[in-house]
Structures are given as structure tokens and as C-alpha cells.
Amino acid sequence: MSALMDGANDLGRRVREERGRRGWSLARLAEVSGVSRAMISRIERGESSPTAVILGRLSAALELSMTELLAPADRAAPDRVRRAADTPSWTDPGTGYLRRQISTPGFPADVTEILLPAGTRVPMPAASFAFLAQLIWVLDGELTLLEGTTAHRLTAGDTFELGRPQAREFVNDTTGTCRYVVVAIRKATA
Incomplete structure (x- = not known):
């Protein structure tokens, strides 16, 4: 859990x-x-x-x-140092997709480590990107990012800045785990 x-x-x-x-x-x-x-x-x-x-x-x-x-609604001021054992995480019960929350609440950017198991596909609706600017940074393995009919194959060290909001699918079609970081900031609203 x-x-x-x-x-x-x-x-x-x-x-x-x-x-x-x-x-x-x-x-x-x-x-x-x-x-x-x-x-x-x-x-x-x-x-x-x-x-x-x-x-x-x-x-x-x-x-x-x-x-x-x-994140819990009651966000106490975080310590400046957070030990690895205290890093919050969430696992998708269906796929094993794991999110580890690297940044603390209140930090200007949302930094999340993702572990995408082999053979996993995680589709995300366009609306989930509409209010965020996001950068993907692959640390280990390979990630295929599908945007409509376009496939972006990313390997360790590659980055990808998500553009206009559209449905996307994060795919690991390899036999090993893919580890990547998502850096997100809320877009300014008019």
C-alpha cells in the first residue's frame, strides 16, 4: 500500500x-x-x-x-533532509508502476522518480498534462513515449520536454525495469 x-x-x-x-x-x-x-x-x-x-x-x-x-492534506513543514527510507511512494496495484516522491510539498517543482516494470504500458489522458509543464529524464533502461502515432524512444541520459497537452502512453517494452524522473511545474494561468 x-x-x-x-x-x-x-x-x-x-x-x-x-x-x-x-x-x-x-x-x-x-x-x-x-x-x-x-x-x-x-x-x-x-x-x-x-x-x-x-x-x-x-x-x-x-x-x-x-x-x-x-499528498496528505495536512502538509507540515518538511525537513530539509529526507532519508531514502522516509521517501513517500505509491505503487499501482495492477502494473507495479512505482512513484517515489523526491521533492517535498511546497518545493517549487514536483520531482518524482518512476519505476516502470518490464512490459508495462501506462496511458495518461491529455487533461493530466493541461496545467503542468513537464520534463522526463530517463536514468536507467528504455522508455517509449507514445504521442498519437509518434513514438519517442528514450534511453538512459535522454530527456524529453512534454509539449502541448495530448494523450500519452508511457511504455516499457523491454525485459528490464525503466527508471526515470519527472520534473513538473504548474503552468501560469491567465
Whole structure:
């Protein structure tokens, strides 16, 4: 289960709080996110842990990065040093996709390490990129980033700046784990 939060109940409370803050019903969040009311209800009750795809859809609908959605609502001032053992993480229960939150809440950029297991595909909707500027930096392995019919093959040391918002798929079609970093900042709004 997640070390970013104290379990599925915390993520559920966070989704419920964000939905309530907007005055949205379950039906409204389901409509905006494309996630069923039943699934959102199970997540909010702590009965289900979402996959990365569902988490991406919810974060896009709520206009929060996945990190912001996973972060506890009560953000105490972090220490300047965080030990590896204390680094929050979240694992997709369906694929084993692992997110380790490198930056602390309040840091100007959201820095996340991703471990993408061999043979894994993680699609993300365009809306999850609409309010963020993001840079991908591959540390180990190979990552194929699909944008429509265009495939960008990245290997260790390569970087890729995500452009205009569009549906993307992060693919590891190799036999080894791919490790990459995502650096994200919220775009200025007019």
C-alpha cells in the first residue's frame, strides 16, 4: 500500500475533500474524469486502490498533479533532509508502476522518480498534462513515449520536454525495469 499516505483511506479522504471543495457530486466527478461513480465511491471509502490510469484521470479532473492528489492534506513543514527510507511512494496495484516522491510539498517543482516494470504500458489522458509543464529524464533502461502515432524512444541520459497537452502512453517494452524522473511545474494561468 502507499507510503505517501497512510493507506487507501487517506487517498479516499483526499479525493472526497477535493470533490467537496469544488461542490461536486460523485456523478459530476465521474462525468469529468471518465471514472465510474462506483469506482470513485470505493476509492473514497478506502475499499479500492486506483491504478495509475484511474489516478491520472482523477488528478486531471481535479486539476491536481498525481503527487498533489496523493499528498496528505495536512502538509507540515518538511525537513530539509529526507532519508531514502522516509521517501513517500505509491505503487499501482495492477502494473507495479512505482512513484517515489523526491521533492517535498511546497518545493517549487514536483520531482518524482518512476519505476516502470518490464512490459508495462501506462496511458495518461491529455487533461493530466493541461496545467503542468513537464520534463522526463530517463536514468536507467528504455522508455517509449507514445504521442498519437509518434513514438519517442528514450534511453538512459535522454530527456524529453512534454509539449502541448495530448494523450500519452508511457511504455516499457523491454525485459528490464525503466527508471526515470519527472520534473513538473504548474503552468501560469491567465
